[in-house]
Amino acid sequence: MAKTKIAAPKLETPAFETPAFDAQAFETVIAASKEQIEKAVQAATEAAERAFAASKEQIEKVVKGYDDAAKFSKASADAFVAAGTTASKGAETINAEVLAFAKSQYEDNLAATKALFGAKTLQEVIELQNGFAKSAFEAYSAHATKLSEVSAKVAQDSFAPINAQVQAAVEKFVKPMAA
Numbered sequence: 001m002a003k004t005k006i007a008a009p010k011l012e013t014p015a016f017e018t019p020a021f022d023a024q025a026f027e028t029v030i031a032a033s034k035e036q037i038e039k040a041v042q043a044a045t046e047a048a049e050r051a052f053a054a055s056k057e058q059i060e061k062v063v064k065g066y067d068d069a070a071k072f073s074k075a076s077a078d079a080f081v082a083a084g085t086t087a088s089k090g091a092e093t094i095n096a097e098v099l100a101f102a103k104s105q106y107e108d109n110l111a112a113t114k115a116l117f118g119a120k121t122l123q124e125v126i127e128l129q130n131g132f133a134k135s136a137f138e139a140y141s142a143h144a145t146k147l148s149e150v151s152a153k154v155a156q157d158s159f160a161p162i163n164a165q166v167q168a169a170v171e172k173f174v175k176p177m178a179a
Helices: 023-117 122-178
Strands: none
Touching: 023 122
8 A cells, every 4th residue: 555645734823913902991990999909908997996996995994994803802801901900909808808807806706715714603604605796796797798898899890891891892893783
């Protein structure tokens, strides 16, 4: 068989036209795009400024709340220290009263015992004993009343700073919620 040559097809380059470029339309699109970008940037800037302002306001509220809580905690601690100091001084006062009463009762008992040993008759012993019992009962009653009054005053004075702090807490935290 004989070889035949096939001719290669002739390729033609198609005609290519440069598209018409409308510079005015392109400028309009660029101007519109620029305007939209500027509006977007301005809107984003304003939103960021509002968010920053709101965040700053919230941070200031948190800091103020922390400061208020710290001040309240310090005031509470101070109230408990003052209450403890008052209670301690009150306990010293009560202790001094008890010791003074015990000393006075010891002296009265000693005097009564000497008087009983000096009695000449049984009738005199009974009268001395009755008088001693009566005066001892009156002394105990008076002392118990005095201790009761001192104790009540110490308790009232000791709890006054705590009561004031509780009242301040009610004024600061509870009343605004009720309103």
